[in-house]
Amino acid sequence: MPKVTFIEHDGTVHTVEAELGATVMETALRNDVSSIVAECGGGCTCATCHVYVDEAWVEKAGAPSPQEETELDAAFDVRPNSRLSCQIKVTEDLDGLVVRTPSYQGR
Amino acid sequence: MSETIKTDVVIIGAGPVGLFAVFELGLLDIKTHLVDILDKVGGQCAELYPEKPIYDIPGIPIITGNGLSEALMEQIKPFHPTFHLGEMVTTIENIGDPLYRVTTDTGKTFECKSVVIAAGGGSFQPKRPPIVGIEPYEDKSVFYAVRKMENFRGKDVMIVGGGDSALDWTLNLQPIAKRLTLVHRRDDFRGAPDSVNKMRALVAAGSMDLRIGQVTDLEGSDGQLTAASIKDKDGTVSRVACDAMLPFFGLTMKLGPVSDWGLEMEDELVKVDVSTFETNRHGIFAIGDINTYPGKLKLILSGFHEGALMAQRVHHYVHPQKRLVFQYTTSSTSLQKKLGVA
Numbered sequence: 008m009p010k011v012t013f014i015e016h017d018g019t020v021h022t023v024e025a026e027l028g029a030t031v032m033e034t035a036l037r038n039d040v041s042s043i044v045a046e047c048g049g050g051c052t053c054a055t056c057h058v059y060v061d062e063a064w065v066e067k068a069g070a071p072s073p074q075e076e077t078e079l080d081a082a083f084d085v086r087p088n089s090r091l092s093c094q095i096k097v098t099e100d101l102d103g104l105v106v107r108t109p110s111y112q113g114r
Numbered sequence: 115m116s117e118t119i120k121t122d123v124v125i126i127g128a129g130p131v132g133l134f135a136v137f138e139l140g141l142l143d144i145k146t147h148l149v150d151i152l153d154k155v156g157g158q159c160a161e162l163y164p165e166k167p168i169y170d171i172p173g174i175p176i177i178t179g180n181g182l183s184e185a186l187m188e189q190i191k192p193f194h195p196t197f198h199l200g201e202m203v204t205t206i207e208n209i210g211d212p213l214y215r216v217t218t219d220t221g222k223t224f225e226c227k228s229v230v231i232a233a234g235g236g237s238f239q240p241k242r243p244p245i246v247g248i249e250p251y252e253d254k255s256v257f258y259a260v261r262k263m264e265n266f267r268g269k270d271v272m273i274v275g276g277g278d279s280a281l282d283w284t285l286n287l288q289p290i291a292k293r294l295t296l297v298h299r300r301d302d303f304r305g306a307p308d309s310v311n312k313m314r315a316l317v318a319a320g321s322m323d324l325r326i327g328q329v330t331d332l333e334g335s336d337g338q339l340t341a342a343s344i345k346d347k348d349g350t351v352s353r354v355a356c357d358a359m360l361p362f363f364g365l366t367m368k369l370g371p372v373s374d375w376g377l378e379m380e381d382e383l384v385k386v387d388v389s390t391f392e393t394n395r396h397g398i399f400a401i402g403d404i405n406t407y408p409g410k411l412k413l414i415l416s417g418f419h420e421g422a423l424m425a426q427r428v429h430h431y432v433h434p435q436k437r438l439v440f441q442y443t444t445s446s447t448s449l450q451k452k453l454g455v456a
Contacts, residue, residue: 047158050162052163053162080276113366
C-alpha cells in the first residue's frame, strides 16, 4: 500500500499506509491526524481539510479543480501549494506523498 | 420583547432530522415550532452538500441534499410547522413539570411542554480569520455580519473574501463608506457574475479599491482598528488604513449554547436514553448527530428512527390524559385524515 506522510504544524509526523483510491483526507482521519477537520466529510464545501503539498509532490498531486480553487477561498494562509486533501485521491504514483497541515482550519 | 409563543414542542434545528420530527410528532397531534440559525431549512444538507448525492436514505437510491430537504418539506406540509430562521436558541428554562421557556438571540420566547434538540453539529457560525490579536477588535471594529449599515457611514471599510457575502456588502456599503477596500486572495470571484461586474466597474471608476492578497496583521488600540497589513502574491506586505473590517470566509459548525443547558454531555454530544432519546432533563430530547449513545451512528436514517421513538415519549408530556394507540399510515383512517389523504 502507498505511504503518505503528514507533518502537522506542531511538528508531529505521521507516516501511514493509505488505501488506493481513498482520499488523503480519509487517510488522515483513519490515522488520527487531528489537524485535518473535514467538517463536510469530503464534499469540497468546507475547506477544513486544507494541506500544503510538499514542493517535490506538487506536480504529481496535480492542480486544484475550479471548484476546489473556489472553496480554498474559505481557507486561511492559502499558498501556491495549497490543496484540499479530500480532493486528492491516493494512487500508486503518490506513494511517498508528503503534506503539511496549516496551523488553523477555521475552527 | 415580543409576545411569548405557546406551542407543544420547540425543535432546535431545521435539518433533515428536525424536519422529520415534525412529521412523527404531527401524527400524534403535537404542534411544533422550529428554530434554526441558518436563513434556510435543511441544515448541513443545505449548507454543506446541497448538490451532492446521498445514497443511503432508505427507499431512495439517490437524492441530493436540497432534494431531501424539499421532499421533507413536502412531507410535513399537512402539519403546518412554523419556522423561525436566522435565530439561535440561547436558553431553555424550566418553568413547570415539564414546561419550558425557550429564548432566542433575537429575544423571542416560547413556552412549550417539550424541547427537541436536533442541532446536528451545533450552530453554523462565521469562520474567524487566524489573525493574531483579532479578538479585541471583534464586535467593535471587526464584524462578521452587518446589523446596521449606518454604522459604516463615513468609515474606511475593508471587506475580505470573494463570495456573494463579500461582494454584496461591497456594493451596499461602497456608497456610504469613506473608502472601501475589497481584499481577496486571487483575482477571481465566486460570487454572482452581475455583482462581480458591478464591483469591477466601481474599481475601474476609482470609486473603491480591490487588493489581491491576504490580511496578515491588524493595527489599532482598545478594539478600534486603524490599519491592516496585506500580503500580496509575491510576498510584499503593505498597509491599508481601515477603521472597520468585515471578513467573510464562510461558516463552520460550533457547538454553541447547547453546552450551557445543563445536559449530560460526552465529547460535545448530548447523552440520551436510547428508548426515548430523552436527555437527563425530563422533557428535553436530543436526536440526530447532536446525540450520543452506545453504538451511535451519525446517519440521517438513524436520526429519523430517533425522531419516531422520541415522539412516543413526547406524547406523554403533551397529551398526558390521552392513551397512545400505535397506528400505521397505511391503514389508519385517523392518521390519513391528518395527512389530508382520507
